[in-house]
Amino acid sequence: MAEKKEKIPRQKMPEQPPEVRRRNFIEVPLGYEENEAVEEAKRCLQCKNPSCKEGCPVGIDIPGFINLITQKEFTKAIRHVWETNSLPAVCGRVCPQESQCEGKCILGKKGDPVAIGNLERFVADRERTQGKGELPPIAPPTGKRVAVVGSGPSGLTVAGDLIRKGHGVTVFEAFHKPGGVLVYGIPEFRLPKEIVFSEVNFLERLGAKLQCNAVVGKSITLDELFEEEGFDAVYLGVGAGLPRFLNIPGENLIGIYSANEYLTRANLMKAYLFPEYDTPIVLGKDVAVFGAGNVAMDSARTAMRLGANRVRIVYRRSRDEMPARAAEIHHAEEEGIEFYLLTAPTRFIGDNKGRVIAVECIQMKLGEPDESGRRRPVPVEDSKFRLDCDLAVIAVGAGANPMLTKSTPDLKLNKWGYIIADPETGKTSKKGVWAGGDIVTGSATVILAMGAGRMASESIHKYLTLGW
Amino acid sequence: MFEILKREEMANGTVVLNEISAPRIARKAKPGQFVILKATETGERIPLTMADTDPKKGTITIIYAVVGKSTALFKSLQVGEKFLDVIGPLGQPTHLEKLGTVVCVGGGTGIAVLHPITRGLKEAGNNVIAVIGARTKDLLILEDKMKAASHELHVCTDDGSYGHHGFVTDVLKNVLEKKDVKMVVGIGPVPMMKFVSKLTHDYGVKTLVSLNAIMVDGTGMCGCCRVTVGGQTRFACVDGPEFDGHKVDFDELAQRLDAYKDLEKQSYERYMQECRCKAG
Numbered sequence: 001m002a003e004k005k006e007k008i009p010r011q012k013m014p015e016q017p018p019e020v021r022r023r024n025f026i027e028v029p030l031g032y033e034e035n036e037a038v039e040e041a042k043r044c045l046q047c048k049n050p051s052c053k054e055g056c057p058v059g060i061d062i063p064g065f066i067n068l069i070t071q072k073e074f075t076k077a078i079r080h081v082w083e084t085n086s087l088p089a090v091c092g093r094v095c096p097q098e099s100q101c102e103g104k105c106i107l108g109k110k111g112d113p114v115a116i117g118n119l120e121r122f123v124a125d126r127e128r129t130q131g132k133g134e135l136p137p138i139a140p141p142t143g144k145r146v147a148v149v150g151s152g153p154s155g156l157t158v159a160g161d162l163i164r165k166g167h168g169v170t171v172f173e174a175f176h177k178p179g180g181v182l183v184y185g186i187p188e189f190r191l192p193k194e195i196v197f198s199e200v201n202f203l204e205r206l207g208a209k210l211q212c213n214a215v216v217g218k219s220i221t222l223d224e225l226f227e228e229e230g231f232d233a234v235y236l237g238v239g240a241g242l243p244r245f246l247n248i249p250g251e252n253l254i255g256i257y258s259a260n261e262y263l264t265r266a267n268l269m270k271a272y273l274f275p276e277y278d279t280p281i282v283l284g285k286d287v288a289v290f291g292a293g294n295v296a297m298d299s300a301r302t303a304m305r306l307g308a309n310r311v312r313i314v315y316r317r318s319r320d321e322m323p324a325r326a327a328e329i330h331h332a333e334e335e336g337i338e339f340y341l342l343t344a345p346t347r348f349i350g351d352n353k354g355r356v357i358a359v360e361c362i363q364m365k366l367g368e369p370d371e372s373g374r375r376r377p378v379p380v381e382d383s384k385f386r387l388d389c390d391l392a393v394i395a396v397g398a399g400a401n402p403m404l405t406k407s408t409p410d411l412k413l414n415k416w417g418y419i420i421a422d423p424e425t426g427k428t429s430k431k432g433v434w435a436g437g438d439i440v441t442g443s444a445t446v447i448l449a450m451g452a453g454r455m456a457s458e459s460i461h462k463y464l465t466l467g468w
Numbered sequence: 469m470f471e472i473l474k475r476e477e478m479a480n481g482t483v484v485l486n487e488i489s490a491p492r493i494a495r496k497a498k499p500g501q502f503v504i505l506k507a508t509e510t511g512e513r514i515p516l517t518m519a520d521t522d523p524k525k526g527t528i529t530i531i532y533a534v535v536g537k538s539t540a541l542f543k544s545l546q547v548g549e550k551f552l553d554v555i556g557p558l559g560q561p562t563h564l565e566k567l568g569t570v571v572c573v574g575g576g577t578g579i580a581v582l583h584p585i586t587r588g589l590k591e592a593g594n595n596v597i598a599v600i601g602a603r604t605k606d607l608l609i610l611e612d613k614m615k616a617a618s619h620e621l622h623v624c625t626d627d628g629s630y631g632h633h634g635f636v637t638d639v640l641k642n643v644l645e646k647k648d649v650k651m652v653v654g655i656g657p658v659p660m661m662k663f664v665s666k667l668t669h670d671y672g673v674k675t676l677v678s679l680n681a682i683m684v685d686g687t688g689m690c691g692c693c694r695v696t697v698g699g700q701t702r703f704a705c706v707d708g709p710e711f712d713g714h715k716v717d718f719d720e721l722a723q724r725l726d727a728y729k730d731l732e733k734q735s736y737e738r739y740m741q742e743c744r745c746k747a748g
Contacts, residue, residue, distance in 0.1 A: 174687055176506055176513070176553040213555045215687055219492055241689040245701070252694060252701070252720055254727040261690035269513070269684070275738055278512040278537055279684070280731035354723030401688050403706065 010112035011040040022304050022335040025188045025272055029093075029118075034072075037122040041069035044114045047106060052116060055104035057451030058157075060084045062101060062116055069119060075134070078127040081120060082136050086160030086203065087153060087450065089128060089195045090182060092121025095447045096325045128198050135206060139166035144464040147172060147231040149216045149404065152180020153446040154437030155237035156200065157453030158460070159208045165461050169207070170231070172214040177268065180239055182446065184268040185260075187298050189305070190328075193267070217404035222411070226432065233432050233460050236419060237453060240438035241401035245394055246290060250348030253356040255282045259295045259395035266302050284391020287311040288359050290345060291395035292321075295443075297328040299393040300337045311337045312387065316344040316364050316377040342366070344377065346384065348392065359389040398443045418442060426456030434460055470551040473527060477543075479607040483533050483577055484543045485519070491526030493556045499584035500562030500678065500710055503528060504686040506553040507545065512538045515683045517709065518557070519580040528556075531580035531609070537735040544743075558686045559709050562676070566593040567650035571643055572618065573636050573664050574600045575656025579610050581678055582655045587617040589653075595619055597647070599639045601656075605630035637663050644671045651676065654713060658722045665713030675713035679704045679721060682728070696720055 014030040015021075021028050032040065044066045052062045060081060068077035081088045097103070097117040105113030145168035148155045155171055156178075163169045177183055179196040204210060216222060216238075225231045243258030245251055257265075262281070265271040269279035287303040289296050292315035300311045313332070315322065318341050322329060333339070342364045349358040363383035366375035400417035412420045412429035419428055419435040426434040436452030438444060474487035493503060502517040520529035534543050545551070562585045570589050574582035579600050590596045598618035602608040603626045615621045622639045623631030632639055636656075643649065644667070652675045654664035661677040668675040681693035681704040688706035695704050698715035702708065 174555070175685070176555070213553050215555060215558070218558055218687070219496065219556065241687075243689065243691040245691065247701075252696060252724065254724060258691040261684060261692045264684055264690055270510075273510075274731065275735050277510045278735060280728040280735070282727070353726070354720070398689075403687055 008039060008043045010043070010115055011036045011118070013115070013118050018331075018334040018336070021189065022301075023307070025305055027192055028189055028331060031125055032118055032122045037069055037119060038072065040115050041066045041119060043107065044070075045106060051104035051106065052101040052114070055100045055102075057100065057447045058084050058454050060101075060120075065123065066114070066116070066119055069123065074123055074126050075131060077123045078131070079136060081123060084454075085120075085450070086157055087199050088120050089124035089199055090153065090191060091447055091450070092117050092119075092124055093191050094186060094445075096445060098326050100447065128195070133205075136164065138164050138206060141168070142166045142464065144168065144232045145170070145230065146460060146464070147225045147229070147234045148237065149222075149234065150174075150180055150237035150239060150437075151178035151200065151210065151212075152237055152239050152437065152449065153182060154239075154449035154453040155180070155235065156203060157450040158235045158237065158436075158457045159203050160206070161454065161457035162460060163203065163206045163208045167461070167464060168209075170209040170211060171203075172216050172220075173210065173212045174215040175268065176212050178210055178212060180237075184264040185295065185298070187263065187267050187302050188272075189301070190298065215403070217407045222404065222408045222430075222433070232464060233434070235426075235453075235456055235460065236404065236428070236433065236435040236439060237437045237449065238401065238404055238439045240398040240443045242399040242417075243394070244397045244399060246345060246396065248345055248347050250350055250356065251394075253348050253350040254354050255284065255356040255390055256348060256392045257282070257394065259289075259291070259299045259393050260398065262299055262393045263295070263302065266306070272302070272306060281306070282391050283307055284389075285309045286388040287391045287393070288314050288345075288387055288389045289393045289395055290314050291397070292317070293323040293395065293397070294325055294328055296393075296395035297324045297332045299395050301328075301332055301335060303391060303393065304335055304337060308391070312340050313337060314340045314343050314345060314359075314361065314387075316342065317374065318342055318366060321374050340387075342377065344379065348389070349386070356389055356392055358386050359392060360384055360386050398438070400439060400442075416442070421456075424455065425459035426452060427459060432463070470554045472545055472547050472549055472551070475545075475547050478531075478609045479533075479602075481534075482607065483531060483609055484539075485529060485531045486542065486545070487527050487529045488551060488554060489526060490528045490554050490556075493554065494521045494526050494528050495523045497521045497528060497557035498561030499564065499588040501557040501559045502686075502709060503530070503554050503556030504558065504683065505530070505542070505551050505555075507538070507541050507551050509552065511541060511552070513553070513684055513686070514538050515558070515680075515686055515705070517559075517581040517678060518584065520584055528554075531577060533577045536732045537739045540736065540739055555686060558705060560707070562588060562653075562710060564588040564592045569595040569597065569647050569649050570651045570653065571597045571599060571640060571649050573640055573652060573654045573656070573660075574598070574614070575636055575660040576602060576607070577609070578656030578660070578678075579614065582653065583610055583613055583617055585653055585655075586614060590617055590619070594650075597643055597649075598622070599624070599636045599643070601625065601636040601660075603627065635663075636660065637667050640664060641667060644668070644673065649673050652713075653677075658718055658725065661713060661716075662718035665716070665718070669714050676710050677713040677716060678709045679711060679716065680709070680725070681705075681721060682725060695724075
């Protein structure tokens with residue numbers, strides 16, 4: 001039986017061809033058909049001690065839901081996933097499965113791992129498009145109320161967990177639409193916003209309340225959430241949200257964006273639909289994106305879709321050090337994005353109207369490792385050169401936005417401004433307040449934020465039922 | 469929420485006042501702070517400093533000049549209609565303290581932003597001299613309110629159709645010569661703030677300006693509103709909107725404000741065309 005399974009090849013995910021998709025904002029992977037999903041599910045060896053489950057930050061019972069797919073019990077399969085994951089349509093699309101569940105799959109040792117991400121996506125999409133809209137069971141009301149600050153993946157996970165345990169949940173979101181990085185950061189062609197809103201709507205149908213346009217720290221303070229609004233506990237999932245710049249000359253020229261701004265205009269404000277949508281965005285022909293994480297890939301692929309002639313990723317380290325998800329780098333290359341590796345910018349050059357026209361760069365070579373363990377890049381003498389550039393996107397990471405922490409002095413922060421939270425419970429130094437996701441760890445991934453949310457919700461539930 | 473309770477047109481219809489229902493914001497807002505507004509699903513998010521707030525009534529007031537699609541769209545909203553999204557209060561409030569004699573200088577719609585600060589400085593016990601200006605008499609706004617908010621009011625018009633014939637800097641210079649001014653607040657078009665700051669620099673008088681940088685989120689997460697102050701990068705939305713006028717790189721701000729000039733023109737013309745089609 002096992003040999004037969006190993007003979008089934010990994011079902012290829014149907015995708016829009018690169019020449020077509022590089023100029024549209026439609027999702028790149030198109031999703032499995034039912035027969036493809038069932039065939040792929042049959043490949044799973046149903047290991048007794050599944051390593052895949054260990055690789056999942058929220059501990060989904062992967063063989064369990066996959067088994068239900070082989071039986072075509074798709075509703076049961078999604079219910080099974082919901083036990084541990086409130087946002088499966090999102091995770092199936094954005095998790096770096098190659099370093100998590102699929103990275104641990106036994107089949108991956110000799111061949112291709114089971115396409116766990118594609119299967120998770122399949123059951124989530126199926127439920128959304130064909131499901132009856134049944135809701136999972138909810139515990140009787142406890143009378144306790146929790147404020148979740150931030151409607152990104154971390155906050156939404158906490159909301160989903162606690163509402164099902166019978167607590168009252170209100171999610172406060174600073175933007176006018178919920179989803180956090182799922183909506184402003186990740187582009188439409190990787191994660192359609194309609195899906196995010198559908199996942200949020202699911203939580204609202206479970207009973208969670210959502211308040212957009214509420215900036216905790218400005219519209220209302222953390223203490224007021226307790227004292228005036230009467231919440232019993234607060235979870236802070238506000239994200240990293242402070243753009244990092246290169247701090248090189250010319251960075252304030254027109255046409256130079258932080259990735260946060262570029263992506264927020266494109267994704268949240270739908271500038272790719274200008275002038276139907278009012279928010280403008282610079283349409284560059286010679287684009288340079290600095291950085292090589294997922295955000296840099298997203299920025300580069302967005303610029304390509306907005307009509308660029310040339311889009312270059314400029315990264316000071318080498319290919320092996322690139323932090324982006326393998327699939328994103330692969331998709332970017334297919335779409336014609338060029339990679340200028342071991343290259344660092346030294347200054348931006350503008351015209352007499354203050355618009356960027358070029359970027360001066362220098363070649364780098366890898367020296368000794370730095371504190372992160374990666375080899376430190378050092379400049380190569382006399383290797384400066386210029387790249388034509390009318391649009392530059394700086395995607396070199398984000399730090400802790402101090403908006404909320406500044407107005408809450410008794411919340412202990414580390415030296416970089418991130419909130420200090422217990423690694424097992426998410427508890428902060430302030431009683432009744434938990435934190436998780438990027439505001440604790442620095443910019444990481446959607447699934448890690450969800451894992452932190454999961455951990456915190458368990459601790460919050462204990463507190464609400466047993467005490468601090 | 470965000471319903472328009474009162475609507476007024478000023479300056480020959482080029483400037484509009486909206487009093488908006490926003491109880492939570494009204495309760496917390498302080499002079500100098502702003503809100504971000506979005507009128508419709510496809511609309512832009514734009515910042516406008518609050519011209520007034522009424523915590524009892526639960527309302528905030530914005531006053532804006534119609535300069536493009538978004539402000540034209542706002543103008544088209546009638547009493548009873550709503551803004552889709554209003555976020556605030558954002559930015560640092562003006563630091564209001566008793567200093568002595570202070571001068572509040574306003575140009576164009578900057579006077580709307582200047583008014584609550586002027587009033588706040590008067591309430592803090594300062595001797596407040598106000599200097600307001602516009603291109604011509606019809607474009608001058610809030611004269612009565614500024615009179616009430618100050619101890620002494622001077623009015624200028626570029627064309628001499630009302631008050632002093634000249635710029636606000638002419639009048640300001642006179643005041644600086646005659647009085648022991650402790651602080652100047654200057655709010656208006658970028659060139660006005662630049663020249664007010666240049667002038668006060670010569671007299672060694674502390675000067676605050678309120679910067680109208682382009683914004684998207686207003687909470688410090690995108691860097692769109694970055695300005696150079698004293699050689700350092702600051703975000704107008706979280707570090708400002710007020711800054712030391714002597715340290716601001718006004719030329720860079722003026723350049724950055726032009727970032728979308730062509731697209732804005734395109735958008736505005738398209739909108740006006742649509743309105744003409746609807747009307748005709």
